Amino acid sequence: xxxxxxxxREPVTPRRRDAQATRAAxxxxxxxxxxxxxxxxxxxxxxxxxxxxxxxxxxxYFGGKEGLFTEALKxxxxxxRLKEWDRAAFPADIATMMADAPADEARTHSFQFLLRAAxxxxxxxxxxLAVQERFLLPIREWLGGADxxxxxxxxxxxxxxxxxxxLIRGEALEGREREVFMAHVTATFDxxxxxx
Amino acid sequence: xxxxxxxxREPVTPRRRDAQATRAAxxxxxxxxxxxxxxxxxxxxxxxxxxxxxxxxxxxYFGGKEGLFTEALKxxxxxxRLKEWDRAAFPADIATMMADAPADEARTHSFQFLLRAAxxxxxxxxxxLAVQERFLLPIREWLGGADxxxxxxxxxxxxxxxxxxxLIRGEALEGREREVFMAHVTATFDxxxxxx
DNA sequence: ACATTATGTCAATGAGCGTTGACTTACCGC
DNA sequence: GCGGTAAGTCAACGCTCATTGACATAATGT
Numbered sequence: 001x002x003x004x005x006x007x008x009r010e011p012v013t014p015r016r017r018d019a020q021a022t023r024a025a026x027x028x029x030x031x032x033x034x035x036x037x038x039x040x041x042x043x044x045x046x047x048x049x050x051x052x053x054x055x056x057x058x059x060x061y062f063g064g065k066e067g068l069f070t071e072a073l074k075x076x077x078x079x080x081r082l083k084e085w086d087r088a089a090f091p092a093d094i095a096t097m098m099a100d101a102p103a104d105e106a107r108t109h110s111f112q113f114l115l116r117a118a119x120x121x122x123x124x125x126x127x128x129l130a131v132q133e134r135f136l137l138p139i140r141e142w143l144g145g146a147d148x149x150x151x152x153x154x155x156x157x158x159x160x161x162x163x164x165x166x167l168i169r170g171e172a173l174e175g176r177e178r179e180v181f182m183a184h185v186t187a188t189f190d191x192x193x194x195x196x
Numbered sequence: 197x198x199x200x201x202x203x204x205r206e207p208v209t210p211r212r213r214d215a216q217a218t219r220a221a222x223x224x225x226x227x228x229x230x231x232x233x234x235x236x237x238x239x240x241x242x243x244x245x246x247x248x249x250x251x252x253x254x255x256x257y258f259g260g261k262e263g264l265f266t267e268a269l270k271x272x273x274x275x276x277r278l279k280e281w282d283r284a285a286f287p288a289d290i291a292t293m294m295a296d297a298p299a300d301e302a303r304t305h306s307f308q309f310l311l312r313a314a315x316x317x318x319x320x321x322x323x324x325l326a327v328q329e330r331f332l333l334p335i336r337e338w339l340g341g342a343d344x345x346x347x348x349x350x351x352x353x354x355x356x357x358x359x360x361x362x363l364i365r366g367e368a369l370e371g372r373e374r375e376v377f378m379a380h381v382t383a384t385f386d387x388x389x390x391x392x
Numbered sequence: 393a394c395a396t397t398a399t400g401t402c403a404a405t406g407a408g409c410g411t412t413g414a415c416t417t418a419c420c421g422c
Numbered sequence: 423g424c425g426g427t428a429a430g431t432c433a434a435c436g437c438t439c440a441t442t443g444a445c446a447t448a449a450t451g452t
Binding site for chain 2: 119120127165
Binding site: 213 | 438439440441442443447448449
């Protein structure tokens with residue numbers, strides 16, 4: 001009790017001081033953790049560790065867990081490379097994609113992240129706005145034609161549905177089931193793109 | 197402070213001793229809470245309180261939180277009153293349902309429950325099997341016709357998609373957007389039921 | 393009646409986690 | 423060089439919550 005060893009600042013080579021980089025690293029780690037574990041199970045200590053930073057910096061840079069989450073959510077919407085997609089090939093491409101096994105990539109993580117956010121009463125309202133501006137809007141622009149609002153909704157809904165189905169399925173379809181499945185998917189999107 | 201009143205076992209009318217009923221009540225409360233809050237945010241104390249039981253009984257009857265969850269998950273699959281649905285009216289009925297605001301009913305709760313489970317790596321495999329046997333199978337039987345496997349998958353996927361969309365939207369569609377939306381939904385399900 | 397068992401109650405423990413503030417120290421302008 | 427500020431580190435508080443074991447008592451069979 002008498003003498004608490006004053007531990008001599010070891011050669012811990014403290015982190016290089018770059019606020020921007022640190023912030024970015026934390027955000028990246030947060031995106032991954034939130035996607036993988038969800039809001040509740042993701043721990044700030046874990047996130048900080050993965051980012052090679054200290055927990056307290058999360059408070060400094062994001063205010064707290066919620067702030068970090070909302071930022072990560074915003075950052076999870078890709079700048080939509082929807083435009084790269086050829087309208088003619090779109091239905092068939094999507095069909096193939098949905099019949100295959102879910103890719104274990106950042107894409108899937110982002111999607112799981114969003115899906116998770118949708119199912120949480122806390123984060124749902126926030127997600128609603130984000131979806132409006134960053135998801136439905138681009139789809140509308142890409143779609144064009146009459147009644148884009150309604151059609152974009154349907155397109156988004158169906159798209160999400162197939163993503164969820166693929167997620168639950170977990171593996172690629174094969175044989176005749178695959179063919180028929182793809183045919184239906186293609187037909188569905190064809191109908192939506194054809195306009196109505 | 198001096199004399200802590202030794203509260204004389206008040207007429208607390210201790211719970212009537214009926215293990216089965218208690219177990220059932222806990223399970224019911226669990227289903228509701230898990231659906232509303234998700235696995236992590238749902239508290240055993242809350243669940244027990246809602247069931248009018250004590251926390252420790254959860255351990256006795258279900259082993260713990262995880263056990264309770266898996267049981268609740270199993271019990272969340274309705275015996276599918278799919279059969280009650282008129283095939284002819286099905287597409288239009290679904291369209292109306294999806295265009296409206298999400299009902300705050302047991303139905304919606306069950307769905308959120310399942311969706312939540314789907315997004316959790318822990319519970320996903322379990323859900324996969326459950327979906328196979330309790331969701332896809334009934335749909336197949338109801339559907340009938342050729343290639344039921346593939347068609348049931350598509351049907352389930354689209355159905356889930358619209359549910360999610362409605363969930364995120366949070367409110368009823370109105371005016372022309374509603375009409376066009378419903379028209380598309382109807383057409384989509386018509387195509388699936390028509391066979392192919 | 394009595395003993396046994398199943399059912400229900402209560403209080404405490406211990407871990408995990410977000411949050412917080414005090415303390416170092418590298419970086420940068422002067 | 424020098425001082426000030428921002429970046430990073432550390433330890434601890436307080437809260438929530440699942441878990442657990444000890445205790446009380448109704449129900450049941452003999």
